[in-house]
Amino acid sequence: MSVLPILIWPDARLTQRCEPVLAEPLDDLIADMFDTMYGAQGRGLAAPQVGVMKRLFVMDCSWKEGTPSPMVMINPTIMAAERSPVVADEGGLSIPGVLVSVERPKAVTVQWTAAEGDIHMADFDGFEARCIQHEFDHLNGTVTFDHLSGADRARAEAEFLERNT
Template identity: 50%
Template sequence: MAVLPILRWPDARLEERCAPVTGDVSALAADMLETMYAAPGRGLAAPQVGQLLRLFVMDATWKEGTPAPVICINPVITWRSSARITGPEGCLSIPGVTAEVTRASEIRLRYTGLDGVEREDHLTGFAAICAQHEYDHLDGILTLDRIPPVERAAAEAALA
């Protein structure tokens, strides 16, 4: 396993839509988990490490206790609640910037695990927010794209 370099905004690869995973990504997923924990983050999407694949890893609770890593291959959000929650989000590709983002408070996430088994999880609270954030990366959407233009301009200026 290896800690991979994390792409930083404004790298154009972060704004590309990713291709479906068709082969074995077990080594990449292991490296992504190691990179995420070392960063230290709670989620990491393949495009953030330069791999334009529909793959992300997350562990919404490891900072509060026992690690519970999840590897999501070709994920699809199949349902979003109408209830919304707004809260601070950071991104490993946009270090030093935290933005208030509004997201669904609950989702259903269908994905394939490394074992080839398809799952559908009902996620709530921070786990739902984390999954939506990482899922956005697979479609080339960044936190900066989820905030009002004035806030985005201030965030971009802070990064310059």
């Protein structure tokens, strides 16, 4: 397959809400997204990050530890989230080189369609839950900067621009 170009913030497509995936062929896109994610040393990649404004993402939270567990989530829905939030630093392929502290629930219940068309529902916690929420944000046009207050956001954006211009 092939490696796709990753959109970099402040590309306007990263702020747009994606459309649901309907009955359409996805095998090539999914393979290209995995190639792109692994090539960029990422653990998750949402379709809008490669300019495809559809509600799907790929992730593999354990491949860097030597145990690949690739997942595809098409039209995901977060059905429930634990009330106890956890703050952790997050980076992203569309905002390279900048980590920001983001508060998220430490566990979520997600429903999604897999690549083969089966509907799944499962509970996720820890890093997998954070990765799912991060990629889910992309489907809604949200980036990590959007989780920051005005002054913190201004600092993070300035750091990004300094590193990437």
